[in-house]
Amino acid sequence: MSSVADIxxxxxxxxxxxxxxxxxxxxxxxPDALTRLHALTKADNLGLGLVVLGLMPRAGGLLPxxxxxxxxxxVLFTGAAVSQLIAKAARDGxxxxx
Amino acid sequence: MTIDTVLDCGLTALVLAVGCWIVVAxxxxxxxxxxxxxxxxxxxxxxxxxAIDVALMEGAVGSGLTGALLVRASSRLxxxxxxxxxxxxxxxxxxxxxxxxAIVSAMLGAAVLYLPDPAPTLAPEAAANAGATGMANPxxxxxxxxxxMDTMLEKVVLLVALAGVWSxxxxxxxxxxxxxxxxTDPKAPLxxxxxxxxxxxxxxxxxxxxxxxxxxxxxxQGGTIIAAMWLLVMMxxxxxxxxxxxxxxxxxxxxxxxxFLIVGFGGLWLGKAFLAYPVAYAKxxxxxxxxxxxxTVAVTLGLLIAGPPERNGAS
Numbered sequence: 001m002s003s004v005a006d007i008x009x010x011x012x013x014x015x016x017x018x019x020x021x022x023x024x025x026x027x028x029x030x031p032d033a034l035t036r037l038h039a040l041t042k043a044d045n046l047g048l049g050l051v052v053l054g055l056m057p058r059a060g061g062l063l064p065x066x067x068x069x070x071x072x073x074x075v076l077f078t079g080a081a082v083s084q085l086i087a088k089a090a091r092d093g094x095x096x097x098x
Numbered sequence: 099m100t101i102d103t104v105l106d107c108g109l110t111a112l113v114l115a116v117g118c119w120i121v122v123a124x125x126x127x128x129x130x131x132x133x134x135x136x137x138x139x140x141x142x143x144x145x146x147x148x149a150i151d152v153a154l155m156e157g158a159v160g161s162g163l164t165g166a167l168l169v170r171a172s173s174r175l176x177x178x179x180x181x182x183x184x185x186x187x188x189x190x191x192x193x194x195x196x197x198x199x200a201i202v203s204a205m206l207g208a209a210v211l212y213l214p215d216p217a218p219t220l221a222p223e224a225a226a227n228a229g230a231t232g233m234a235n236p237x238x239x240x241x242x243x244x245x246x247m248d249t250m251l252e253k254v255v256l257l258v259a260l261a262g263v264w265s266x267x268x269x270x271x272x273x274x275x276x277x278x279x280x281x282t283d284p285k286a287p288l289x290x291x292x293x294x295x296x297x298x299x300x301x302x303x304x305x306x307x308x309x310x311x312x313x314x315x316x317x318x319q320g321g322t323i324i325a326a327m328w329l330l331v332m333m334x335x336x337x338x339x340x341x342x343x344x345x346x347x348x349x350x351x352x353x354x355x356x357x358f359l360i361v362g363f364g365g366l367w368l369g370k371a372f373l374a375y376p377v378a379y380a381k382x383x384x385x386x387x388x389x390x391x392x393x394t395v396a397v398t399l400g401l402l403i404a405g406p407p408e409r410n411g412a413s
Binding site: 074077078080081082084085 | 287288290291294295298
């Protein structure tokens with residue numbers, strides 16, 4: 001039983017790490033602020049979500065697992081709002097340049 | 099070499115790399131953002147050292163709050179940064195500055211290398227007397243009871259820092275409201291964030307304060323989170339910053355140190371020593387002081403970042 005949980009954790013955390021890496025590569029390689037934000041959301045949402053999902057069975061109880069999940073929800077929420085702010089600032093900055 | 103060692107080495111290398119990058123970064127805004135990343139990495143270092151209290155502090159104050167202060171400072175300096183960067187320091191100033199920096203670095207390095215081994219510690223005594231206050235978190239015990247004087251003076255230092263910021267105000271604006279009046283856009287994402295996040299943040303701040311009695315946490319970390327929520331509300335334009343002459347603001351600023359002093363002199367009056375808590379009431383007294391300090395920390399830090407008064411109170 002525990003080995004099933006182990007395999008689940010290894011698979012989800014690895015998948016999460018992959019999305020973090022993909023997001024980082026996007027941040028470094030993409031040409032402008034909006035596309036970079038697009039890449040970063042993959043790391044924040046999917047990457048952290050998968051890491052949290054993988055760690056939840058190991059949190060040692062329902063309450064700590066829910067705490068982990070609420071951390072993810074909080075990051076989702078603030079991440080979405082902050083990327084809107086950065087995107088707006090980037091777009092307004094472009095307008096000023098023209 | 100275990101996986102932990104590899105992780106620690108990687109983390110250390112990353113901290114050093116980010117630290118060097120901040121030093122050589124030419125743009126002050128980039129350096130400030132780098133400092134935030136550096137603080138987050140240091141938070142991980144403290145977690146690896148099992149110092150969760152320090153990690154919370156580093157994350158909230160070292161990285162978050164100081165980062166916000168630095169970003170604000172660099173955005174203020176931005177207008178004349180390029181003209182100043184163009185100025186070349188003289189032929190003598192450069193080597194002398196380099197020499198002094200090298201001397202200070204060498205002295206710091208020597209001080210660390212010549213630390214006594216094993217380091218002198220009061221940890222066993224602190225652990226042995228942990229029952230005296232009724233709190234289970236040894237760090238809170240040290241901060242609030244065994245070294246209460248330091249903690250109180252730390253809050254006074256914060257107040258002095260705020261007085262320093264306020265003293266930058268022009269005479270005519272003294273007593274006015276800090277910072278610009280931020281406009282609010284009811285449909286903006288920031289407004290939505292500000293309507294949803296502060297209730298959660300305030301609960302989290304009080305929770306961290308409350309947990310500080312028995313687990314990592316405490317007044318400073320909790321107060322910092324509440325200050326961040328307040329700043330969010332001010333910057334989204336949902337509530338204006340209060341005029342610094344308002345009586346309630348001044349009272350909130352001195353609540354923590356004042357209660358600390360009253361309890362301290364109470365200890366003197368009851369015959370033991372300054373800041374000696376009567377054992378039977380130690381926990382309720384400490385909790386009262388911590389609540390007052392959380393209020394003071396939240397208001398002080400919020401106003402520190404809000405800056406000196408820039409508008410008249412009436413506007």
